[in-house]
Amino acid sequence: MRMMPKREKYLWTHHSRDKMRYYRLTESRVRRIVRHPARVEEGIFKGAVACMQPSGGKSYSEIWALYMLAKIQGEKKLKIITAWRYPGRSPARDPIPPEVLREIRSLI
Numbered sequence: 001m002r003m004m005p006k007r008e009k010y011l012w013t014h015h016s017r018d019k020m021r022y023y024r025l026t027e028s029r030v031r032r033i034v035r036h037p038a039r040v041e042e043g044i045f046k047g048a049v050a051c052m053q054p055s056g057g058k059s060y061s062e063i064w065a066l067y068m069l070a071k072i073q074g075e076k077k078l079k080i081i082t083a084w085r086y087p088g089r090s091p092a093r094d095p096i097p098p099e100v101l102r103e104i105r106s107l108i
Contacts, residue, residue, distance in 0.1 A: 011079040042094040
């Protein structure tokens with residue numbers, strides 16, 4: 001029986017891959033942050049979403065991911081723009097509107 005290729009819901013930029021390597025983050029860790037964030041905020045540019053999870057080590061730090069919705073060949077995907085570690089606790093900023101979160105949750 002021939003297996004169909006798995007449809008990837010995520011697109012990864014070169015920048016995100018480089019930052020993940022620099023901060024020693026895996027794809028599965030970044031996907032987990034996107035799926036189950038502790039905090040969600042507006043990104044630094046229009047249409048981007050920033051989400052965070054605590055890293056859970058001896059010293060407190062946060063792991064952030066920045067992504068946006070992208071439409072590729074008629075399919076909606078999450079484009080991971082970057083990921084990084086923030087030392088300590090970051091201040092809370094602008095929350096994401098509920099209708100945008102619903103659309104994102106429908107993809108995940």
